[in-house]
Amino acid sequence: MKKLVIAAMVAALGGPVSAAPLCDDLGFAGLLAKCNRGETIKLTLASGQPLGEDVVLQSGAYYKLEITADGSAELAIEGPSFFRAIWMNEIVINKIEIRPMAVDSIEFDKAGVAELSFIAIKPGSHEIRIPGSTGETQRITVSIQ
Structure with missing residues (x-):
């Protein structure tokens, strides 16, 4: 059988x-x-500065997302659609590795760097943005093909 x-x-x-x-x-x-492994995606959290550039990822490939906050303001990023379209391997903050089941947003109260490693899974167009912002430079589009 x-x-x-x-x-x-x-x-x-x-x-x-x-x-x-x-x-x-x-x-x-x-x-x-x-x-x-694809190229590292870099985002910058700084008051009045662009978040980053739109990116295209391949489904099934491994990527790192590096988020750098300069401490000029208390800022966060959110992207529930994006975070549900990937398999998160880990988040590294100050050399501490976190292996989460799910993420909805990440907030920086002061300057620092967070590195997320993941595998892109679900094809589609997903947005990562600074919550409450309306400017075009305060969000990026991540397309998974």
Whole structure:
């Protein structure tokens, strides 16, 4: 019975499953393999300054999001749609690693850096923004393809 189920699954998939978009061979590390990593996305939280630039990510690839706050104001970012479209590996703040189940927003009361590592999963267009702001430079669009 087990062999029949496996044969049906292979037939339904139409052959072997292809590797993630950035790797030919994921190896032992799987999706976290070094060859599967995209460029780091950098955001700046500073009073009156642009948040960052729009980015396009590949579904199945591993990324880091580096958020730097200069301490000029108490600022946060939010992006529930984005945070639900990714698998969060960890958040690192002051060399402390946090492995959350979910994130809705991150707030900085003073200057600091937070680094989020994740795998982009759900295709679509998602917004990360400073809550309560209306300016075009106070948000970015993250497109997952």
